[in-house]
Amino acid sequence: MSKKYKAIVIGTSAGGLEALVKILMPLPKDFSLPIIIVQHISPDSDNYMTQYLNSVCDINIKEADEKEKIKAGNVYIAPPNYHLLIEENFTLSLSNQEKVNFSRPSIDVLFETAAYAYGSTLIGVILTGANNDGSKGMKLIHNFNGLTIAQDPKTAYVDNMPLAAIKATKIDYILPLEKIAELLIKIHSGQKKKK
Amino acid sequence: MSNINIDNQNINLEISLLLEAIFNKYGYDFRNYSKAHIKRRILHRLSLSGLDNISAMTHKAIYDKNFASQILLDFSINVTEMFRDPDFYFFIRKEVIPILKTYPFVKIWHAGCATGEEVYSMAILLKEENLYDRTQIYATDFNAKVIKSAKDGIYSIKNIKDFTRNYQKAGGKESFSDYYTANYNSVIIDNSLKKNIVFSEHNLVTDSVFAEVNMIICRNVLIYFNRDLQNKVMNLFNDSLVPGGILGLGTKESLQFLEKGKNYNCIDLKNKIYRKKYNV
Ligand SMILES: C[S@@+](CC[C@H](N)C(=O)[O-])C[C@H]1O[C@@H](n2cnc3c(N)ncnc32)[C@H](O)[C@@H]1O
Numbered sequence: 034m035s036k037k038y039k040a041i042v043i044g045t046s047a048g049g050l051e052a053l054v055k056i057l058m059p060l061p062k063d064f065s066l067p068i069i070i071v072q073h074i075s076p077d078s079d080n081y082m083t084q085y086l087n088s089v090c091d092i093n094i095k096e097a098d099e100k101e102k103i104k105a106g107n108v109y110i111a112p113p114n115y116h117l118l119i120e121e122n123f124t125l126s127l128s129n130q131e132k133v134n135f136s137r138p139s140i141d142v143l144f145e146t147a148a149y150a151y152g153s154t155l156i157g158v159i160l161t162g163a164n165n166d167g168s169k170g171m172k173l174i175h176n177f178n179g180l181t182i183a184q185d186p187k188t189a190y191v192d193n194m195p196l197a198a199i200k201a202t203k204i205d206y207i208l209p210l211e212k213i214a215e216l217l218i219k220i221h222s223g224q225k226k227k228k
Numbered sequence: 229m230s231n232i233n234i235d236n237q238n239i240n241l242e243i244s245l246l247l248e249a250i251f252n253k254y255g256y257d258f259r260n261y262s263k264a265h266i267k268r269r270i271l272h273r274l275s276l277s278g279l280d281n282i283s284a285m286t287h288k289a290i291y292d293k294n295f296a297s298q299i300l301l302d303f304s305i306n307v308t309e310m311f312r313d314p315d316f317y318f319f320i321r322k323e324v325i326p327i328l329k330t331y332p333f334v335k336i337w338h339a340g341c342a343t344g345e346e347v348y349s350m351a352i353l354l355k356e357e358n359l360y361d362r363t364q365i366y367a368t369d370f371n372a373k374v375i376k377s378a379k380d381g382i383y384s385i386k387n388i389k390d391f392t393r394n395y396q397k398a399g400g401k402e403s404f405s406d407y408y409t410a411n412y413n414s415v416i417i418d419n420s421l422k423k424n425i426v427f428s429e430h431n432l433v434t435d436s437v438f439a440e441v442n443m444i445i446c447r448n449v450l451i452y453f454n455r456d457l458q459n460k461v462m463n464l465f466n467d468s469l470v471p472g473g474i475l476g477l478g479t480k481e482s483l484q485f486l487e488k489g490k491n492y493n494c495i496d497l498k499n500k501i502y503r504k505k506y507n508v
Pocket residue numbers: 129304305306307308309312339340341342343346368369370371374430431432433446447448449478
């Protein structure tokens with residue numbers, strides 16, 4: 034692995050909270066790749082999910098604020114009822130434009146803007162979920178030569194979302210959740226040694 | 229450098245030329261809007277248009293006024309609802325109305341009011357608090373089409389259930405159905421709510437202050453601007469607000485990182501309601 038990755042985006046829907054716990058909990062405190070997440074949630078939910086994840090994980094997890102600079106070592110979660118976009122100057126933007134794929138926040142919106150911002154240095158991860166949001170985004174990440182990872186549909190709570198992504202584009206790794214966490218840790222420690 | 233990076237650089241160049249053309253030709257300035265947002269909207273329009281590339285869109289926007297208007301509409305996100313974020317209105321009713329009541333006459337500016345739901349929500353609240361008759365509301369947006377719908381005050385009946393629920397959560401005191409007349413698939417807002425509202429076109433980026441007001445409501449507009457433009461618009465608001473005046477922003481917006489922020493006290497952090505200090 035010679036390439037240096039700069040950020041990770043993760044998209045998930047039904048069954049997503051448990052899946053996120055399995056990926057984020059093993060990450061060490063000094064995991065320095067920023068992670069930006071869209072999880073489909075009901076528009077009037079509070080920030081329970083963010084607080085919960087932050088309480089069980091070692092890395093710092095927060096809800097995304099508009100115009101916030103993306104910092105190494107942070108995990109950002111899209112707030113309920115807002116799309117989360119990544120600017121090419123590596124800040125975060127929010128929008129309440131119409132739903133995309135029946136979703137707000139939408140995974141495609143995050144993934145496509147992230148692909149333009151990070152190009153080949155982006156890792157895209159698609160997890161359990163009941164619709165096909167995220168598959169267009171995964172395709173763009175792949176077209177920009179970023180790394181694409183999908184949860185193994187056989188292990189997903191709902192398999193539609195990883196299946197749709199696998200159908201839409203080339204997925205570099207199809208893995209169960211534990212292995213995805215291991216892979217991210219391996220990529221991260223490989224990069225750290227090099228510099 | 230890979231081809232893909234060069235492509236993206238070229239796309240960005242084409243986008244900035246398109247924005248420049250729209251500004252020069254039509255006076256609408258989107259050059260300091262959130263770039264990621266603008267790019268998504270342009271690429272979406274490009275894929276619907278059948279044109280080959282963004283430069284072809286620029287050419288068409290220059291020569292075809294209707295196409296240019298279409299792009300302007302793409303940039304303006306008009307999603308809104310009555311009593312959106314009910315808690316915001318609950319706080320206004322409980323904590324802000326008593327402040328407004330100390331004035332003999334109240335002026336309120338709704339900036340970026342879209343199709344007007346937010347404005348009528350405020351009118352209902354003021355009426356229930358016996359303040360409407362001494363209030364003047366200015367409701368503005370730069371999009372002529374939405375200002376026209378706001379003036380009409382006609383909304384789809386589909387939304388009424390949600391609006392009613394919001395109204396109740398916001399501390400509504402009457403029956404929400406008192407405020408509209410239902411008619412087949414739509415409802416029309418009661419005339420008594422319209423009488424103290426002036427709807428007009430106003431562009432926050434290029435137009436100036438038009439009145440001194442006691443409260444400004446500008447929700448879910450600043451998120452589409454970059455920091456420089458947010459600062460610029462905040463200067464405009466600062467010039468318009470009386471000392472002690474109230475500023476209400478969207479739930480995910482904040483004065484925290486803006487230059488004029490130091491002139492304000494936050495009176496409700498969750499709902500992003502601010503009060504201008506007296507000695508600034
Ligand atoms: C998402 S809507 C917000 C509507 C309402 N304030 C709410 O929170 O429900 C954003 C509105 O801002 C308007 N807008 C965008 N740029 C503007 C500008 N430069 N000047 C005035 N209005 C603008 C758009 O036309 C749109 O109607």
